Amino acid sequence: DxxxxxxxxxxxxxxxTLLDLAGRVKRGERWVLCHGxxxxxxxLCSAAGLEPRYVVSPSGYRSRFVTDREMVLFEKASFSETAKICSFLGAMGVPTVPINPMNGTLVLGKVKDVIRALEGNRTILLRGNRSGKITRIDNDGIHAIIERGFLPVFPPLARDESVPRYINIDGDRLAGSIAASCNARTLVLLTNTPGLLENVDDPDxxxxxxxxxxxxxxxxxxKGNMKRKLLACKEALEGGLQEAVIADSRIELPITNAISGGGTHLW
Ligand code: ADP
Incomplete structure (x- = not known):
């Protein structure tokens, strides 16, 4: 669905969100879950004494800068979030498959080793980047999991298409890619605002x-991270998705709210 x-x-x-999702899956709806x-x-970075690093691309997209050193922590953070979510859903009676993209080819990607970033008003080059873009989603594989009655739960990781290693990908764009390639009915991006706001500081x-x-x-x-959510929606809509929604996660029944008219509907 x-x-x-x-x-x-x-x-x-x-x-x-998980309570809402569990109710829906138990009523027979079929969903895929992605998490940030x-x-x-x-x-984890601050516990390890590392400053979290972010970069802004020349076109204004802000993203996390991950090198080999940060990647170890990123993998750990991803697996612990996936495990937490799966154990919550398991306790609600929803069988899940925690996706580890290294165990197969469900999500493949490509690292962009050198990236351009803005530093003040200069553009600099940064090397050793472990983030990248998605190059392939195995929609048959994802459908096979769902058909067997499991809810797949995806962390923001891909398997590098040329070297056996993880790469960091954007969770919103992963959700968009899966929605488009699996012909989903809808893409719901839940966040900590009521949706896309005309003015970030005015929730109304x-x-x-x-x-x-x-x-x-x-x-x-x-602004900021919302730009990437929009990009994720745009890519999915251009890839054939009918409708996407950016909506609030902080309310009761966030998915129900999103698919019944709440939040920002994009098509
Ligand atoms: P998440 O982890 O929920 O995906 P992000 O931090 O990536 O959250 O993105 C949501 C954030 O985007 C909001 O908390 C808000 O600060 C920011 N934002 C920027 N511009 C807007 C906008 N026009 N409307 C809503 N939120 C915005």
Whole structure:
């Protein structure tokens, strides 16, 4: 029925989403779950005495900068989040498959070793990057898991298509790619705001609907991480998805709210 992504940042509520999802799956709906790890990763970094590193690309996208050193922690944060989510859902009577992209070819990606980043008003080159983009989603493999009655739970990791190692990918874009390649009915990106806001600081300024034709309105409103959520939606819509929703995770029944008109609907 859909792909849902739960945010990893502070302020997101996973319990409400997982309760909502468990009820739906037990009623026979078929979903895929993706999750972020930003909060857990920041916590692991500070416990290890590492400053979390972020970079802003020349086109304005902010992302985590992960080298081999940070990647060890990123993998740990990812697996512990996946395990937490799966054990919560298991306790609710929902059988899950925690996805480890190294055990197969469900999610393949490609590292961009050298990236450009803004430093003040200069563009610099950074080497040793372990983040990358998704190059292939095995939709047959994902369908096989769902058909057998399991809910697949994806961390923001891919298997490098050329070397057996993990790479860091964006969870929102992973959810978008899965939604488009599996012909999902909807993509639900849940976050710690009511949706896409006209003005980030005004929770009453929710943009309720936006189509690809008027995308500049959305792009002008989105700052920081919201820009990447929009990119994830755009890629999925251009890949054939009918509708995406960016909505609040902090309320009761967040998925139900999102698919019954709440949040920002994008098509
Ligand atoms: P998550 O971990 O939930 O995916 P992110 O931190 O990646 O969360 O993205 C959500 C954040 O995007 C919000 O907390 C908000 O600060 C920021 N943001 C920037 N621009 C907007 C906007 N126009 N509307 C809503 N949120 C925005």
């Amino acid at each position: 859909g792909v849902v992504k739960i945010g990893g940042a502070k302020g997101n509520n996973h319990d409400n 790890v930003s909060g857990a990763m920041d916590a 300024s929710l943009i309720k609907d936006i189509s690809l034709d008027e995308w500049h309105v959305a792009e002008n409103a989105a």
